[in-house]
Amino acid sequence: MLKVVVTRRTEEAAGIVGLELRAADGERLPPFAPGAHIDVMLPNGLVRQYSLVNDCEERDRYEIAVSNVANGRGGSACVHSTLVVGTALEIGMPRNNFPLRSEHARFFFIAGGIGITPILSMIRYCNRHGLNWNLLYLARSRAHAAFLEELSEYGADRVRIHFDAEAGCNFDIGSCSGLIPAGVPIYCCGPAPLMQAVVDFSSRHPENPVFLEWFAPAPENADQPPAEGFEVVLKRSGKAFYVEEDRSILEVLESHGYNIPCSCREGMCRTCETGVVDGVPDHRDYVLSKAEREEGRTMMICVSRARNSTLVLDI
Incomplete structure (x- = not known):
């Protein structure tokens, strides 16, 4: 600390x-x-x-x-x-779940409201190092747009700003195909509906991979299978506990006296990340990359569950 x-x-x-x-x-x-x-x-x-x-x-x-x-x-x-x-x-010490990827030489940023905060640090870094970038900044109104004066100074060729109050509607992310060159990655932070719209856009334009920083959980996915109970085994002690359908692994372990580091309890901060020794996690977090999910070596025990009957954790 x-x-x-x-x-x-x-x-x-x-x-x-x-x-x-x-x-x-x-x-x-x-x-x-x-x-x-x-x-x-x-x-x-x-x-x-x-x-x-x-x-x-x-x-x-x-x-x-x-x-x-x-x-x-x-x-x-x-x-x-x-x-x-x-x-x-x-x-706490700085932690980064939303890094700029070193393999990218050009960036397209999308920020909604207070989602401009991690994006602004990225923009300042890009300017210092001569990297090419563009920003789409969405806000309810001019009064609600933080750092507007600084961002406006970069010019309309770099920064496009949309105010819902002035346009009379929300920005249509589907129209971004004319804004984002093929092959340029999208870095986005903002309200959950905006984030989901960007994910949907990227799924239709796979040449524009998307990287996200969630501030709030996405709307519940009706297609997500219902939670089922499973057993969690702690490797170091051999103790086993049953995780009911309506409780998280974190909650079950806390009820048995385990003091697990945690913060958001929504799968967005990575504080409770725990190693997986055996079993297949059902990842329901917002911080692991696709590669990390496929590896299945760690999981966020505040929200994620198991795809099989038993999960062995490195605790």
């Missing part, structure tokens, strides 16, 4: 606050790569993940931006109501 202090607070847009965090001891902070996030231990006891928005070369500070989510679970409300200049916090 790292001890930091809030050294600056700004209003980046309607309902979006920006925070600058510096090490409490004044030292340089650990390095991070574009797309990384940190766990923030909030004063109300909650742990939340926030993307780092600043240039990854800036080791003197971390910058995050947080949207005040209506009817949320208390994290964003706590940030907006209690974090002020001088507030001391503990944060």
